[in-house]
Amino acid sequence: MTKSIAMFVAAAAVMIPVTLGFRAQENEATAYPGGYRSWTHIKSGLVGPGSPAYPEYGGIYSVYANEKAMEGYRTRVFPDGSVIVFDVLEAKETKGTTTGEARKFIDVMIKDSRRFAQSDGWGYEKFRGDNQTERALTAKARTDCHSCHTSQKDRGYVFSSFRP
Amino acid sequence: MTKSIAMFVAAAAVMIPVTLGFRAQENEATAYPGGYRSWTHIKSGLVGPGSPAYPEYGGIYSVYANEKAMEGYRTRVFPDGSVIVFDVLEAKETKGTTTGEARKFIDVMIKDSRRFAQSDGWGYEKFRGDNQTERALTAKARTDCHSCHTSQKDRGYVFSSFRP
Numbered sequence: 001m002t003k004s005i006a007m008f009v010a011a012a013a014v015m016i017p018v019t020l021g022f023r024a025q026e027n028e029a030t031a032y033p034g035g036y037r038s039w040t041h042i043k044s045g046l047v048g049p050g051s052p053a054y055p056e057y058g059g060i061y062s063v064y065a066n067e068k069a070m071e072g073y074r075t076r077v078f079p080d081g082s083v084i085v086f087d088v089l090e091a092k093e094t095k096g097t098t099t100g101e102a103r104k105f106i107d108v109m110i111k112d113s114r115r116f117a118q119s120d121g122w123g124y125e126k127f128r129g130d131n132q133t134e135r136a137l138t139a140k141a142r143t144d145c146h147s148c149h150t151s152q153k154d155r156g157y158v159f160s161s162f163r164p
Numbered sequence: 165m166t167k168s169i170a171m172f173v174a175a176a177a178v179m180i181p182v183t184l185g186f187r188a189q190e191n192e193a194t195a196y197p198g199g200y201r202s203w204t205h206i207k208s209g210l211v212g213p214g215s216p217a218y219p220e221y222g223g224i225y226s227v228y229a230n231e232k233a234m235e236g237y238r239t240r241v242f243p244d245g246s247v248i249v250f251d252v253l254e255a256k257e258t259k260g261t262t263t264g265e266a267r268k269f270i271d272v273m274i275k276d277s278r279r280f281a282q283s284d285g286w287g288y289e290k291f292r293g294d295n296q297t298e299r300a301l302t303a304k305a306r307t308d309c310h311s312c313h314t315s316q317k318d319r320g321y322v323f324s325s326f327r328p
Contacts, residue, residue, distance in 0.1 A: 015282060037328060041201070043209035043264065044226055050260025062208055087325070096214025098328060100207065163253070164201060 030125045032132035033108055036085045039064040042073065043163040046091060046098055059091045060100035063160050072111075073162040076155050080121070082111040084158065103130055109149075119146040123155050142146070194289045196296035197272055200249045203228040205235065207307070207321070207327040210262055224264035227259060227324050237326040240319050246275040248322065250312045273313075281308040303324075304328055315316055 009159045042063035047053055065073060074076030086107040089100030105128045113121040124145040126136040149157045166234045206227035211217055228249045229237060233243030234244030250271040269292045275286040288309035290300040301309070
């Protein structure tokens with residue numbers, strides 16, 4: 001009994017830090033990008049009904065980049081810590097002017113060469129509405145994200161360019 | 165002759181500082197807002213052919229605010245030094261997605277209670293294309309700007325709101 005407890009404690013001493021370490025790492029890597037609305041605005045546009053992306057991406061979109069990602073937009077080599085947010089709002093047209101209303105979701109790209117080594121250093125996540133905690137992507141969806149972004153390998157796997 | 169020269173010098177001593185002072189003040193007040201693309205992005209949208217504003221404002225627009233103007237967006241009292249930029253790009257639609265191309269112009273609002281006392285503290289300017297030196301507005305156009313913005317008196321004379 002004493003031996004069992006000792007073994008349990010010993011095992012726990014190894015496992016708890018490993019588990020906490022993994023969780024901390026995961027939270028850090030795919031956390032909601034708080035404060036991104038103050039980051040640099042890369043560009044905006046409108047995805048309309050004529051786009052094949054409309055069912056999911058229809059609306060007014062804006063792309064934001066943190067400081068490290070801005071270095072990537074300049075050099076097309078995105079350093080670890082780069083975060084890019086693709087922010088999609090419901091579109092509403094009034095008298096010929098289309099504006100953004102409620103948030104549909106944000107897509108997030110995070111560069112971490114170690115954690116996301118299998119996808120060339122990029123991690124992907126989606127937060128629907130204004131929810132900052134529920135990660136909406138399945139493992140397969142994340143793989144699909146990167147499959148598409150691989151077409152932009154020569155541009156650091158990022159589609160957009162900074163519009164000066 | 166000596167007296168004339170003395171009078172000329174005396175007059176110049178008064179006039180030159182006044183002239184330089186006025187120019188410096190004017191340049192400071194309506195200078196091109198360098199670096200505004202790094203300011204906070206307030207919102208974006210599309211002015212389409214169905215809008216009465218289309219002939220001048222048709223395109224993808226984005227609004228940017230400097231730090232002082234951000235205080236104004238929070239309180240609807242815009243402190244002196246607030247600068248707001250309304251940036252309009254030519255719209256181009258490709259497969260249902262509309263993006264911004266060449267810059268049509270930027271409209272600029274600057275808050276300076278002293279210099280623009282006659283228009284409730286707001287000065288207005290327009291820079292066409294990427295031109296950073298030629299001010300495109302006539303005195304009448306500036307008055308027209310403010311006549312319209314007066315409808316937003318209770319909101320600090322500013323139409324837009326920050327879209328969190």
